[in-house]
Amino acid sequence: MIYKILLVISWIYIIFGIIGIFRFSNMYSRLLTSSKIDTVAAITLLIALIIKSEFTIFSLRLFLILFFIMITNPISNHIIVRSAYLNGISVRKEVKK
Amino acid sequence: MKNVIRSYKLFLILTVFWFLLTLNFSPLNLIMGTIISIVVTRASYGILYDNKGFIFKPLVILTLIKYFFNLLIEIYKSSFTYIVRIIKKDCDPFIVEIELDVTDPLIITIIANSITLTPGTITVDTDKNKLTVLTLKNCEDCAIMVEKEIKERFQKFFIAKG
Amino acid sequence: MFLVFTMFLLVIAMSISLIRMIIGPTVWERLLALNLVSVKTILLLSVYGVYKENILLLDISISYGIIGFLAITLLSRLILRGGRQK
Numbered sequence: 399m400i401y402k403i404l405l406v407i408s409w410i411y412i413i414f415g416i417i418g419i420f421r422f423s424n425m426y427s428r429l430l431t432s433s434k435i436d437t438v439a440a441i442t443l444l445i446a447l448i449i450k451s452e453f454t455i456f457s458l459r460l461f462l463i464l465f466f467i468m469i470t471n472p473i474s475n476h477i478i479v480r481s482a483y484l485n486g487i488s489v490r491k492e493v494k495k
Numbered sequence: 496m497k498n499v500i501r502s503y504k505l506f507l508i509l510t511v512f513w514f515l516l517t518l519n520f521s522p523l524n525l526i527m528g529t530i531i532s533i534v535v536t537r538a539s540y541g542i543l544y545d546n547k548g549f550i551f552k553p554l555v556i557l558t559l560i561k562y563f564f565n566l567l568i569e570i571y572k573s574s575f576t577y578i579v580r581i582i583k584k585d586c587d588p589f590i591v592e593i594e595l596d597v598t599d600p601l602i603i604t605i606i607a608n609s610i611t612l613t614p615g616t617i618t619v620d621t622d623k624n625k626l627t628v629l630t631l632k633n634c635e636d637c638a639i640m641v642e643k644e645i646k647e648r649f650q651k652f653f654i655a656k657g
Numbered sequence: 658m659f660l661v662f663t664m665f666l667l668v669i670a671m672s673i674s675l676i677r678m679i680i681g682p683t684v685w686e687r688l689l690a691l692n693l694v695s696v697k698t699i700l701l702l703s704v705y706g707v708y709k710e711n712i713l714l715l716d717i718s719i720s721y722g723i724i725g726f727l728a729i730t731l732l733s734r735l736i737l738r739g740g741r742q743k
Contacts, residue, residue: 405659411574412670415693418581419677426588429689430631431581432674434614436693438574441567443663443700447707455518456707459715462515463703466722467696472611474692474729479617479629481733482685516719 404446411439425482433475440467505543506536566609577614580631588631593642595624660708667701688733695725 418431444464448457513528514520597603607618607626620627671694678690699718706714 402659405663409663409666412666414578414581416670416673419674419693421581421584424588425683425686426629427631428686430588430615430617430629431577432689432693434577435574435581436696437612438570438614440696440700441570444703447703451707455712456710456715458515459712460703460707463699463715463719463722466719467699468612469608470722470726471696472608474726476607476611476618477730477733478685478688478692480619481688481737482683483619483629484737516716 401446401450404442404449408439408442408446411435411442415439426479429475429479429482433471437467437471440471502536502540502543505539506532509535562605566612570613574614588629590619591628591630591642593626593628595626595646598624660704664701664704664708667697667704671697671701684736685733688729688736691732692725692729695721695729698725 415432415435418435419428422428422431441464444460444467448460448464451457451460509532510528513532517524517528595603595606597606603621603624603626607621610616610618610626610628615631617629618626619629674690674693674697678687678694681687681690699722702714702718702721706712706718
């Protein structure tokens, strides 16, 4: 029962991730929005699948996939933004500390 | 061979991961896993291990587990505020420079990774213990506020331990 | 039933982010769309593996994850160095 609620929450996140790609006009906002909401959707959906397939070999393997996503997804987002920033695409407003 | 004996922890972790990923206990698979683990441990001599042992300062496992659950709570809390921001369509990115108090490269890596994992902030670049963070608020005082927030959320776990 | 609808929604999301990849004005938006498609491929394969109760599909999803991560990292490092003409 509880995994159905988590699946519905992950649908909401996926739909808002798609809306966020087309709604903003600045490039950095698009980068921030879509990648982040997408990561939360992935985590929620994998937790729902773990709860559905109780204590079997499936849940162990799904936990490995969750761990893998939580490590590699921030690195790929970071490296895209770093490549855009060092190439001189200007953020609209800069505030130095 | 002496290096392999000295770094037995890495060897154990690699073997456990091999059996988790294959799930097959025939004798050929046992021999294959042991040989590959020894080769990888020997090849990563200069990277993770040194003459004196482990290069980075080791972390307590209990701290990491507590940190992981805290991270999950933070991710969900800030994703709700982010959805409200998508509906209202206010989005104005700017860049803050933050100086951390810790100097251990392993802890800095963990903190930068979890900053990128929470919705709304991305680490752009690091230089020693100075992070460049791209964030999303549009008032004047927010540069100081973001810095305080990050220090309070993530850094206190590693400071309190010593 | 819920799993089937999840797969349906994932396929729709992948095709819409493919549109973003076609019309995106800069290179980095195309990289972003590649990242989205790669993560959704992992999710789609794991949901299908649970639906069919076949453990080998989860192995395939781990290897798809490694391939997508390497592709994004290497492509953005290539762009950072200045492309091919340097």
